[in-house]
Amino acid sequence: MPEVTMTVNGQEASGDVEGRTLLVQFLREHLRLTGTHVGCDTSQCGACVVHVNGQSVKSCTMLAVQADGSAVTTIEGLASGNELHPMQAAFHENHALQCGFCTPGMVMSAVDLLQKNSSPSETEIREWLEGNLCRCTGYKNIVKAIQHAAAGDAA
Amino acid sequence: MYDFGYHRPNSLTEANAAVDGATDPVLMAGGHTLIPALKLRLAQPSDVVDLCAIDELKGIRDDGDALVIGAMTTHCEVAESDLVMSRIPALASLAGGIGDPQVRHRGTIGGSVANNDPAADYPAGCVGLGATIHTSKRQIAADDFFGPSFDTALEDGEIVTAVSFPVPGKAAYAKFPNPASRYAIVGVMVAKTSDGVRVAVTGAGHGVFRDTAIELSLADAFTADAVAGSGADEDDLNSDIHASAEYRKHLIGVMAKRAVTAASG
Incomplete structure (x- = not known):
């Protein structure tokens, strides 16, 4: 089973995933960052948009292994403490x-x-x-x- | 989605080895067609060979009278490239109209070309501009590369490495998009090249094709008024909930006129 390591919201995160594990599954189910939503699961709706290396992508249409070594920002990573982005x-x-x-x-x-x-x-x-x-x-x-x-x- | 072995080769040599070592491999570029197909179990490969780490497949370079675009160059990179915008603005515009911003951040020219969706934009760009598809084994003229829907001249394991586009005198792409998917209901690339006028149509039929009737009508006068009706046979055009064959045929002429106007502006 592949191991992936990425920086998520400024912190290193790693885990064992299957090849087929989607980035959004890794974020929600492995890291429990459930702010990123799954709406359509077919790349249409954009509820799952996160930033990978500074660029917005649909995390339901990217494998977790594709984000190995990347910097990922989710909605949880925008605010500074209690101060909203x-x-x-x-x-x-x-x-x-x-x-x-x-x-x-x-x-x-x-x-x-x-x-x-x-x-x-x-x-x-x-x-x-x-x-x-x-x-x-x-x-x-x-x-x-x-x-x-x-x-x-x-x- | 069924599980698969995942490979991320760093060179074409390693990619070829990964393909050769798998029982039923599939190549992945941006993954924006493949991953949805995997989810639906329309594709069930034993192994996915991800081309994202192969530097030799990336980038855009000026080759004098042509632009050479690496297969793993994203739609966003083509759309925002100063080089493409200055040399072949029609191509930058085409790339900037594919899907939505997040799709353009991941989707690639090589993936689009290899997939040959009958409503995709790049096949019309390649055929209309008289491009050459470079692969790990050979070079193929766009006219000989694209078959009917999803069929190409690629052999098993053959990897698209780049696409070279001769710089046209004038060119423009006009698309009537499906409002939901942004795929072309009809898209027309018109180019005035050193070899004459080329008119390539996507979305209307079972794969990209050249509309020779419109090409002939533009041979003497490259103006919107000169554009003839499409020469396509309605029996060869798509008819579905989005548009009838008759309507698509009409749209070919309308899009061709818009493209000629834009190219001449």
């Missing part, structure tokens, strides 16, 4: 969630967008969120929150 704060302040299931993936995807483009237009935000689905259809406030985070309006 500016994107989390912006989602909170703008009520950018309804049921909240898609939120971890939305936040991780949005953080990656601002890494690439610090002042995206509304169109660019909506195009970027192509791979993140909100079944509550709460996109309006999600887009607003990302605009506020980009403008530095979040607390």
Whole structure:
């Protein structure tokens, strides 16, 4: 059984996995980091988005062994202690969630967008969120929150 | 998903050895078609040979009158490459329209080409631009590489290493995407090259094809007004819940006009 070692949210994590173990399974079931969700399991919905080496990916469509040696950031790794990440704060302040299931993936995807483009237009935000689905259809406030985070309006 | 042996070779030599040593191996590039297929048990290989650590398969280089793109180069890297944007902007645009950002971070040109999904974008890019597919064994013209749906000229264990694209005079890709999957309902690459006009169509049929009627119509005047209707036989086009064959045939002409307009802009 392959052993994988990766840095998850700044800490080294390792474990024995099967070749077929998905990265999201390793995060949720081995490391008990259940903030990363599985929505569709078919690469469509984006609830499982995490960062691997700084880039947003769908962790349901990546094997744990593919992330061996990588640096992974999950939703649990964004806040500093009790202080929310500016994107989390912006989602909170703008009520950018309804049921909240898609939120971890939305936040991780949005953080990656601002890494690439610090002042995206509304169109660019909506195009970027192509791979993140909100079944509550709460996109309006999600887009607003990302605009506020980009403008530095979040607390 | 059934379990499998996992291999991450560091060179093509090691990859060939891993393939030769397995009973029923499969090559993995970005994994964004393979992993979903494994989950559905549509593929049940004994071993997965992951090509992600092979440096010789990565990167984009300027080869004078062509760009050579390594097989493991991601769609995002092609879309954001200054070199591709300046030499073949149509190709950067095509890569930037595949799937969604997270898919583009993992999916690769080599994987897309080897998979030959009949609605994928890269096959139209390769055939439309007259590309050459480089493999671990030989070089194959795109016109000879892509067969009907999911079929290619690749032999068992043969690894796509790079794709070289001659720099066209003008080119553009226009796609009518499925709004859910972003795959092409119809996608058309139009290129004005030193060998004449090439028009390649994806999504409409059972694999990428050249629309010779539209190519001929553009031979004298490369303008949107000159674009003729598609020469495709409706019996050869897809008809499904997304679009009838008749509608797809119409869309080929519309997308070709849009591509010519964009290429001339």
